[in-house]
Amino acid sequence: MAREGIRYELNLLFGNVLRKKGDTSKKGVIVETNGEIHIVDLKVKLIEKPDSFNNMVMVVFADVAKKALAAADQPPRIDIKDSKLASLKEELKGAKEEIITIREEMQTSEEELKSTNEEMQSANEEMQSTNEELTTSKEEMQSLNEELQTVNQELQSKVTDLSLANSDMKNLLNSTDIATLFLDDKLNIRRFTNQTASIIKLIPTDVGRPITDIVTDLHYPDLSDDAQKVLNTLVFSEKEIYANNDRCFSVKIMPYRTHDNRINGLVITFSDISIAKKLEQSLREIEKSFLFLIETIPVGIMLQDSEGYIVMTNRETERITGISMNEMQGNNIANLQWKLVRSDGSDFPHEEHPAVVTLHSGKTVNGVVMGIVHPQDHKIRWIKVSTSNRLQEGSEKTFQVCTTFFEINDPNQIPDHS
Numbered sequence: 001m002a003r004e005g006i007r008y009e010l011n012l013l014f015g016n017v018l019r020k021k022g023d024t025s026k027k028g029v030i031v032e033t034n035g036e037i038h039i040v041d042l043k044v045k046l047i048e049k050p051d052s053f054n055n056m057v058m059v060v061f062a063d064v065a066k067k068a069l070a071a072a073d074q075p076p077r078i079d080i081k082d083s084k085l086a087s088l089k090e091e092l093k094g095a096k097e098e099i100i101t102i103r104e105e106m107q108t109s110e111e112e113l114k115s116t117n118e119e120m121q122s123a124n125e126e127m128q129s130t131n132e133e134l135t136t137s138k139e140e141m142q143s144l145n146e147e148l149q150t151v152n153q154e155l156q157s158k159v160t161d162l163s164l165a166n167s168d169m170k171n172l173l174n175s176t177d178i179a180t181l182f183l184d185d186k187l188n189i190r191r192f193t194n195q196t197a198s199i200i201k202l203i204p205t206d207v208g209r210p211i212t213d214i215v216t217d218l219h220y221p222d223l224s225d226d227a228q229k230v231l232n233t234l235v236f237s238e239k240e241i242y243a244n245n246d247r248c249f250s251v252k253i254m255p256y257r258t259h260d261n262r263i264n265g266l267v268i269t270f271s272d273i274s275i276a277k278k279l280e281q282s283l284r285e286i287e288k289s290f291l292f293l294i295e296t297i298p299v300g301i302m303l304q305d306s307e308g309y310i311v312m313t314n315r316e317t318e319r320i321t322g323i324s325m326n327e328m329q330g331n332n333i334a335n336l337q338w339k340l341v342r343s344d345g346s347d348f349p350h351e352e353h354p355a356v357v358t359l360h361s362g363k364t365v366n367g368v369v370m371g372i373v374h375p376q377d378h379k380i381r382w383i384k385v386s387t388s389n390r391l392q393e394g395s396e397k398t399f400q401v402c403t404t405f406f407e408i409n410d411p412n413q414i415p416d417h418s
Contacts, residue, residue, distance in 0.1 A: 343411035
């Protein structure tokens with residue numbers, strides 16, 4: 001606790017130092033201690049360094065009477081009344097100065113508060129405006145959120161539809177038993193069906209790899225070249241390619257077109273035609289055997305369509321009639337350069353020819369004897385002719401007529417070859 005006489009001065013000096021920083025002092029302060037009067041000088045200083053003493057205040061007390069005594073080496077003569085009066089005047093003067101300072105500071109503070117108040121009012125107005133804008137933005141955000149929810153629901157519905165369509169497409173491709181391979185525009189694998197793995201050694205991790213890096217059972221070294229050619233020309237390619245284990249595939253390479261008609265890779269399909277190729281080979285062998293039989297059988301054979309045009313004959317027909325196979329092919333028997341006679345030597349009418357009768361009536365004719373004048377030696381070759389018809393499937397209309405005949409020696413003594 002400060003002693004009487006310096007308490008006010010210390011408070012005043014403390015306030016000045018804290019406001020103005022630096023240091024301040026007060027000289028000739030009268031202090032009463034144990035009934036004795038002392039005159040001291042006060043000095044108050046704000047400490048800034050070192051950091052450990054930062055913002056601390058140092059108070060220095062200097063005893064004026066003792067300093068004077070040490071200088072004069074005799075006790076000082078102090079007029080107590082004059083000292084108190086001088087001290088009071090000094091205090092009054094300091095108080096007035098303090099009041100003026102405080103008044104100025106209050107005016108400054110009032111102006112600052114007024115300015116701050118105006119700024120706060122302006123800030124408040126800005127805050128109100130901002131709040132209104134935020135309220136409007138909130139309403140807009142709520143509206144936008146509702147729209148986004150609607151769009152999200154629509155997108156979710158489309159995603160669901162797309163997922164379902166993708167599943168349908170995948171099941172469709174797998175159910176067709178047609179191996180399908182999708183490549184991008186750099187011939188990298190994009191997608192493939194399950195059946196493709198039985199032809200090309202593919203696993204799910206091969207997606208993104210070049211097709212040239214994959215092992216295949218196909219005997220198709222030009223696959224990548226043909227694929228690149230299709231990508232460049234946009235003209236599809238289709239080839240029959242054999243594979244291991246006597247398999248055969250129809251490989252079709254087509255451009256992959258997007259919804260907006262943009263080329264975005266290739267689609268390669270592998271249709272297993274192994275059975276068809278075997279059947280085709282078997283039919284070829286049957287056809288060869290049939291032709292061999294037709295060519296070697298000692299009976300003339302002539303096959304006509306529903307209009308009476310000859311579609312096939314054999315060498316025995318050519319030998320007996322003397323007309324070449326090429327001349328008969330595609331011709332009508334009415335237009336053939338031949339002469340037909342009865343057993344009595346009279347002309348054999350065209351409309352009575354067994355082939356014409358069967359063509360018009362649909363009835364089978366057996367064992368009709370006629371003679372053909374050979375164009376080379378002009379001799380008559382007697383033949384026994386039979387015909388049969390082939391009906392069109394699901395109809396009673398004659399589709400083809402087959403005429404067979406063989407040569408006999410005497411028309412009056414006809415051997416039985418039926």
